[in-house]
Amino acid sequence: MAKEPQLLYGPGIRVDVSRALTQIIRHGRTIEWVRANRLPWLSTPLHQQLLYGTLRHYLSLERLVASHLKKPLKAKDLDIKHLMLVGAYQLLHTQIAAHAAINESVSATKTLGKTWAKGLVNAILRNIQRQSQSRPFPKWNPRLEHPDWMADKLTDQYPDKAAELMAANSQRAPMSLRINTCVTSTQDYKNQLEAAAIGYTEGPWPEALILDQPQPTSDLPGWSRGECAVQDLAAQSAGQIMMQLLSSNAVENGALRLLDACAAPGGKLFHIKEALTAAGLRHQLYALDNKAKRLDDIAHIGARLRHSTHLQKHTPISDDRQKINAEDSIVLGCADAGESPLPFTQAFDAILIDAPCSGSGTIRRNPDIRLLLTPGALQQMPPQQKRLVQNLWQHVKPGGTLVYSTCSVFAEENDQVIHSFLDKNKDAQVIPLRLDLDLVRPTEYGLQLLPTNALTDGFYYCALSKMPGLVSSS
Numbered sequence: 202m203a204k205e206p207q208l209l210y211g212p213g214i215r216v217d218v219s220r221a222l223t224q225i226i227r228h229g230r231t232i233e234w235v236r237a238n239r240l241p242w243l244s245t246p247l248h249q250q251l252l253y254g255t256l257r258h259y260l261s262l263e264r265l266v267a268s269h270l271k272k273p274l275k276a277k278d279l280d281i282k283h284l285m286l287v288g289a290y291q292l293l294h295t296q297i298a299a300h301a302a303i304n305e306s307v308s309a310t311k312t313l314g315k316t317w318a319k320g321l322v323n324a325i326l327r328n329i330q331r332q333s334q335s336r337p338f339p340k341w342n343p344r345l346e347h348p349d350w351m352a353d354k355l356t357d358q359y360p361d362k363a364a365e366l367m368a369a370n371s372q373r374a375p376m377s378l379r380i381n382t383c384v385t386s387t388q389d390y391k392n393q394l395e396a397a398a399i400g401y402t403e404g405p406w407p408e409a410l411i412l413d414q415p416q417p418t419s420d421l422p423g424w425s426r427g428e429c430a431v432q433d434l435a436a437q438s439a440g441q442i443m444m445q446l447l448s449s450n451a452v453e454n455g456a457l458r459l460l461d462a463c464a465a466p467g468g469k470l471f472h473i474k475e476a477l478t479a480a481g482l483r484h485q486l487y488a489l490d491n492k493a494k495r496l497d498d499i500a501h502i503g504a505r506l507r508h509s510t511h512l513q514k515h516t517p518i519s520d521d522r523q524k525i526n527a528e529d530s531i532v533l534g535c536a537d538a539g540e541s542p543l544p545f546t547q548a549f550d551a552i553l554i555d556a557p558c559s560g561s562g563t564i565r566r567n568p569d570i571r572l573l574l575t576p577g578a579l580q581q582m583p584p585q586q587k588r589l590v591q592n593l594w595q596h597v598k599p600g601g602t603l604v605y606s607t608c609s610v611f612a613e614e615n616d617q618v619i620h621s622f623l624d625k626n627k628d629a630q631v632i633p634l635r636l637d638l639d640l641v642r643p644t645e646y647g648l649q650l651l652p653t654n655a656l657t658d659g660f661y662y663c664a665l666s667k668m669p670g671l672v673s674s675s
């Protein structure tokens with residue numbers, strides 16, 4: 202827990218964080234939206250600590266503050282409520298001096314143009330401070346940091362692990378790197394980290410390193426030269442799985458044709474590119490996303506990592522290969538991967554579907570998810586996911602492979618999607634997977650990674666092979 206260098210920061214930070222929380226809670230914005238549209242609200246480590254920390258403990262802080270209020274605040278004063286939550290977070294979960302936390306919160310009422318709330322903020326935070334000193338708080342219960350429906354679902358689906366899982370959701374996520382082996386070697390990169398006095402441990406595969414402390418990317422050696430990417434080990438598992446499947450299935454003639462169907466911003470895409478290159482496997486790599494703006498993100502990140510990309514605006518995409526004249530270049534296209542026809546004339550040896558999902562496996566990294574996700578929003582995911590798998594299956598060659606992944610821990614987005622697909626597609630066969638990670642849970646059809654392994658987010662992976670000579674019934 203960082204101490205606040207108080208003189209550098211005034212009440213402005215509390216105001217920024219209160220405003221960011223209000224955007225998230227009132228308008229359903231995400232932290233990603235705040236980063237993209239209100240960057241100053243996240244501009245210092247203290248901003249980030251206060252925003253992420255308050256979101257992690259939002260529900261319990263909300264109950265605590267409410268218990269001290271004589272009457273609830275009006276809806277239009279959500280910013281004042283958020284100021285109190287941020288204040289209570291500082292008092293209970295950080296080492297920031299209590300007088301600084303309280304005084305800065307009180308001063309922030311002026312910046313918000315609500316000086317009437319000065320006395321109220323002061324009184325509530327002082328009460329909370331006194332309460333925390335005079336009698337021990339009840340034992341922390343991670344369940345209470347989740348909405349009831351989510352806690353119930355996790356308990357139902359992980360009866361033996363739910364408490365641990367919910368506790369893991371409130372931890373800070375580690376920062377893992379993927380060394381870009383097209384640009385440097387892991388050994389060289391480790392030397393650079395050591396020279397920069399940045400502590401790390403080795404990951405489960407050679408290109409993975411886990412930093413002892415999160416760092417701003419601008420402080421990482423070789424960042425601007427594209428020598429590494431930030432990528433959770435659960436997300437890096439996609440590259441491991443694809444390589445397991447492809448190395449045993451390498452085509453005899455020509456290059457492997459591969460599609461990343463939901464590719465932006467390209468984390469897994471570039472990892473696969475780097476792994477194929479390192480293994481000396483010839484390949485033609487295609488990537489789709491249904492949002493044009495996000496394809497620009499792929500191109501931008503690719504440029505930093507020194508991977509050539511080619512945005513193909515016209516269809517069919519595959520016919521343009523010769524014009525691009527580079528087996529190396531990753532061809533990007535904008536299309537709804539769940540809709541036929543897709544802009545390809547030839548099938549693929551392997552397709553990765555990293556499906557849009559609830560993100561319930563990444564709550565510790567994206568603590569806004571636990572407040573924004575609703576049962577209704579979750580219910581809308583499986584039909585989309587099923588549509589993607591069904592449509593993309595037609596583009597897998599007989600003998601080829603489809604890998605389905607999500608960053609969700611909920612069965613309805615994972616095994617249940619595959620179950621319903623297998624019901625309709627008799628030419629699909631599950632391929633058993635293995636991963637060199639602790640605490641991976643085999644499911645009926647795939648593997649479930651959980652954040653209870655401190656090093657990974659919660660991800661699901663399943664691989665299917667298309668049996669030659671059989672046809673899908675739908």
Ligand SMILES: C[S@@+](CC[C@H](N)C(=O)[O-])C[C@H]1O[C@@H](n2cnc3c(N)ncnc32)[C@H](O)[C@@H]1O
Pocket residue numbers: 436462463464465466467468469470489490491492495536537538539555556557558589
């Ligand atoms: C989980 S993210 C992919 C993350 C990416 N694989 C990575 O590792 O960086 C899902 C992506 O799917 C895209 N998407 C959502 N629905 C889609 C659809 N119907 N067709 C194609 N892409 C879609 C979203 O825009 C989003 O970029």
